Amino acid sequence: xAIGVKLVSNEEASPEVKQLFEQIEKQMGFIPPTMRAxxxxxxxxxxxxxKSRVVMGSGKIDGKTKLFVALTVSILNNCEMCITTYTNxxxxxxxxxEEIVELLSIxxxxxxxxxxNNGLMIKPSEK
Numbered sequence: 760x761a762i763g764v765k766l767v768s769n770e771e772a773s774p775e776v777k778q779l780f781e782q783i784e785k786q787m788g789f790i791p792p793t794m795r796a797x798x799x800x801x802x803x804x805x806x807x808x809x810k811s812r813v814v815m816g817s818g819k820i821d822g823k824t825k826l827f828v829a830l831t832v833s834i835l836n837n838c839e840m841c842i843t844t845y846t847n848x849x850x851x852x853x854x855x856x857e858e859i860v861e862l863l864s865i866x867x868x869x870x871x872x873x874x875x876n877n878g879l880m881i882k883p884s885e886k
Contacts, residue, residue, distance in 0.1 A: 766795035775801050779808065793840060823852050827862055834866055 776798045783790050797804040815825055826849050833841035
């Protein structure tokens with residue numbers, strides 16, 4: 760569900776969007792509502808998919824770490840859709856409940872420390 764923006768259905772999709780939807784469904788097993796909303800501007804959906812492929816694809820940082828970072832950012836931004844997506848992807852990658860709780864404990868520790876330092880306006884000291 761999206762507020763104020765139609766989610767493009769398979770039936771309403773242009774040929775270009777249908778091709779993108781097929782690519783998404785092949786990769787993810789379904790078409791997320793976010794991408795159905797993006798389909799209102801096919802050029803943006805195409806750009807997003809390419810950016811995702813480049814950023815989340817092979818690189819110096821392994822895929823599991825990238826998913827942990829993505830989940831962390833999603834938690835900090837309170838994005839329910841992304842939290843669900845990245846948690847599921849991590850589970851598919853073999854991550855345990857214990858590892859996810861460990862990640863959340865790190866977010867709790869560092870986030871709390873950040874709030875403490877920001878609240879007191881503590882600046883880094885030079886050595």
